[in-house]
Amino acid sequence: MRRFKAFVVKEFYHIFRDTKTLIILFGMPIVQIMLFGYAITNEIKDAKIAILDKSKDHLTVRLSDKILSSGYFQLSEYLYSEAEIEEVFRKGEVKQVVIYDKQFAQKLERDHQAKVQILADATDPNTANTLIKYTSSIINSFQQELAFGNPTPLTIKPEIRMLYNPNLESVFLFVPGLISVILMLISAMMTSISIAREKEIGTMEVLLASPMQPAQVIISKVIPYLILAFSNAIVILLLGYLVFGVPIRGSLLLLLLESILFIVMALSMGILISTITNSQQTALLISLMGLMLPTILLSGFIFPVENMPMPLQLISHLIPAKWFILILKSIMLKGTGILFFWKETLILVGFTFAFTFLSVKKFKIRVA
Amino acid sequence: MTNLAIKTENLTKRYGSLEALKGVDLEVPPGFLFGIIGPDGAGKTSLIRTLATLVLPDGGRASVLGHDVVAEYRSIRNKMGYMPGRFSLYQDLSVLENLQLFASIYDTTIEKNYHLIKDIYQQIEPFKHRRAGQLSGGMKQKLALSCALIHEPEILFLDEPTTGVDPVSRNEFWEMLEDLKKKGISILVSTPYMDEAKLCDMVALIQNGTILSVNTPAEIVDSYNTPLYAIKATNKYQLLKDLKSYSYAASVFPFGEYIHYTDQRGLNVVEELKKHLEANNHSGIEVVSIAPTVEDCFMALMDEQV
Numbered sequence: 290m291r292r293f294k295a296f297v298v299k300e301f302y303h304i305f306r307d308t309k310t311l312i313i314l315f316g317m318p319i320v321q322i323m324l325f326g327y328a329i330t331n332e333i334k335d336a337k338i339a340i341l342d343k344s345k346d347h348l349t350v351r352l353s354d355k356i357l358s359s360g361y362f363q364l365s366e367y368l369y370s371e372a373e374i375e376e377v378f379r380k381g382e383v384k385q386v387v388i389y390d391k392q393f394a395q396k397l398e399r400d401h402q403a404k405v406q407i408l409a410d411a412t413d414p415n416t417a418n419t420l421i422k423y424t425s426s427i428i429n430s431f432q433q434e435l436a437f438g439n440p441t442p443l444t445i446k447p448e449i450r451m452l453y454n455p456n457l458e459s460v461f462l463f464v465p466g467l468i469s470v471i472l473m474l475i476s477a478m479m480t481s482i483s484i485a486r487e488k489e490i491g492t493m494e495v496l497l498a499s500p501m502q503p504a505q506v507i508i509s510k511v512i513p514y515l516i517l518a519f520s521n522a523i524v525i526l527l528l529g530y531l532v533f534g535v536p537i538r539g540s541l542l543l544l545l546l547e548s549i550l551f552i553v554m555a556l557s558m559g560i561l562i563s564t565i566t567n568s569q570q571t572a573l574l575i576s577l578m579g580l581m582l583p584t585i586l587l588s589g590f591i592f593p594v595e596n597m598p599m600p601l602q603l604i605s606h607l608i609p610a611k612w613f614i615l616i617l618k619s620i621m622l623k624g625t626g627i628l629f630f631w632k633e634t635l636i637l638v639g640f641t642f643a644f645t646f647l648s649v650k651k652f653k654i655r656v657a
Numbered sequence: 658m659t660n661l662a663i664k665t666e667n668l669t670k671r672y673g674s675l676e677a678l679k680g681v682d683l684e685v686p687p688g689f690l691f692g693i694i695g696p697d698g699a700g701k702t703s704l705i706r707t708l709a710t711l712v713l714p715d716g717g718r719a720s721v722l723g724h725d726v727v728a729e730y731r732s733i734r735n736k737m738g739y740m741p742g743r744f745s746l747y748q749d750l751s752v753l754e755n756l757q758l759f760a761s762i763y764d765t766t767i768e769k770n771y772h773l774i775k776d777i778y779q780q781i782e783p784f785k786h787r788r789a790g791q792l793s794g795g796m797k798q799k800l801a802l803s804c805a806l807i808h809e810p811e812i813l814f815l816d817e818p819t820t821g822v823d824p825v826s827r828n829e830f831w832e833m834l835e836d837l838k839k840k841g842i843s844i845l846v847s848t849p850y851m852d853e854a855k856l857c858d859m860v861a862l863i864q865n866g867t868i869l870s871v872n873t874p875a876e877i878v879d880s881y882n883t884p885l886y887a888i889k890a891t892n893k894y895q896l897l898k899d900l901k902s903y904s905y906a907a908s909v910f911p912f913g914e915y916i917h918y919t920d921q922r923g924l925n926v927v928e929e930l931k932k933h934l935e936a937n938n939h940s941g942i943e944v945v946s947i948a949p950t951v952e953d954c955f956m957a958l959m960d961e962q963v
Contacts, residue, residue, distance in 0.1 A: 292762055498734060
């Protein structure tokens with residue numbers, strides 16, 4: 290036991306004396322949640338637009354007001370001729386131009402039909418798409434306003450495909466994904482690197498030559514990372530709650546227990562990686578390419594699994610983070626209990642046993 | 658057999674197509690300071706790692722303190738101290754922390770076995786709060802040795818402990834080994850430096866995975882029976898070339914500022930050599946008949962093998 294304690298303490302020394310490790314361990318979770326929470330969002334605020342109003346009647350003015358007061362758009366300038374449109378786009382500031390037909394109100398009242406042309410700067414297709422959707426939905430709601438108490442339907446031709454999820458909801462979705470990515474990173478990557486480092490600098494040779502059992506070496510090595518990963522999970526949950534108001538609707542205890550399960554799973558994965566590598570570089574590469582990328586891309590963290598082609602969907606079943614994200618979303622956002630995700634939990638338990646079994650089988654009690 | 662500290666029979670080890678050990682037979686009596694000497698790639702590390710239970714042999718048998726290295730590796734690991742070739746302690750831990758860690762790994766304390774490491778550790782104790790990575794080569798070796806000794810091992814495996822260490826520290830290190838031997842610890846030490854052979858009780862010369870000879874340093878020197886000459890001249894390079902092409906030459910090795918030379922004729926040929934060299938326009942000629950050193954013997958042995 291004394292042996293064990295000394296070893297855990299030694300591992301903490303390694304972590305706290307290496308600035309790079311410290312930055313990764315404590316800086317990254319905070320930076321990532323801020324990045325995902327604030328910067329990496331699909332929502333656009335205050336996009337600059339220009340308006341070319343060829344009609345200038347009471348309806349176009351009302352519609353313009355409505356567009357500009359939505360919060361999504363900011364008026365850059367009014368245009369007076371079509372020739373100005375290209376010029377204004379070229380300057381690059383203006384992302385969208387709204388053009389009203391001549392005699393807009395007159396046409397609408399007489400023919401029950403009028404046109405609004407929306408031009409978007411599609412050099413950034415995502416932004417353009419989003420802006421067009423915003424505008425369309427504003428026009429649509431304007432049309433309904435006009436139609437209210439009017440016997441004949443009025444048509445301002447916009448196409449509405451879907452309503453945008455407001456900013457807050459995307460953070461809700463990011464937080465569970467982020468927790469899994471960071472836990473994966475700290476647990477799997479850091480353990481595999483730290484074991485590989487012992488091999489690289491030759492201390493593993495000395496440890497093997499000692500009467501210490503390999504299992505003791507491994508367990509005392511992962512305990513500090515278990516503690517650190519767990520405290521990181523708590524930091525992310527707290528940040529999510531305090532800064533972005535991400536709720537935890539279900540049982541907090543259950544959430545923490547599931548997190549520990551996932552951390553143990555990731556640790557066993559890290560140990561497995563370290564049994565097949567001898568250098569920190571390889572361990573890092575394998576963890577990054579083999580764990581991080583699939584975790585980010587295939588777990589449903591950023592891209593919904595349902596939208597992937599069949600082969601990728603099948604592969605995603607093998608990504609432990611996918612199941613953990615489902616569990617987290619159920620607890621945090623839906624507030625459901627273990628009855629709703631006992632299958633996912635069992636799958637994680639299964640992964641843990643599989644990885645532990647494999648690493649015990651592969652772990653060498655000798656150098657070669 | 659159980660009385661021997663180390664016994665190997667026809668021990669073989671291969672890495673892919675490379676045969677690191679080709680049937681090594683070795684018997685090391687307990688309480689000996691036993692040296693394994695050979696050039697780089699001779700198989701020294703493979704032999705030590707096999708004996709230290711870190712590498713599985715491909716064939717043959719080996720036992721340490723009467724325990725088989727494969728079946729009873731646990732018993733051996735409890736009783737041995739091992740110092741690998743490169744410095745392998747935790748560079749980011751201090752001297753004291755390293756020592757404490759190794760003490761706890763072996764379930765002991767520094768205080769309990771302080772008497773064993775006292776002489777060695779006292780030299781680095783003033784730096785005990787310094788990180789191990791910032792120590793000099795000699796100090797690192799002392800720390801590593803202290804760590805290998807902290808659990809009172811019965812046998813000590815040292816893989817090239819003096820490689821890359823300055824000459825003063827090397828001498829100190831050998832003095833420490835001598836002291837440890839007096840405490841009853843069997844020591845197996847490998848080294849590429851032939852001049853260190855004379856400091857061992859017994860020496861095995863290893864080359865290409867084969868043991869060439871096992872002997873005491875004195876016996877090795879005694880077995881050398883051809884007259885040996887040390888020759889010196891102003892133009893050393895030309896001298897070496899001329900001696901090698903001399904029709905009576907048996908062996909020619911550069912040896913510091915001298916060239917060590919043996920002659921096929923077996924007589925005292927000092928005068929003949931001087932004449933021959935003068936005829937070849939050498940100046941500052943010096944030819945002395947000398948007693949062989951262990952190194953000369955090894956050079957001769959290794960020369961026979963090639």
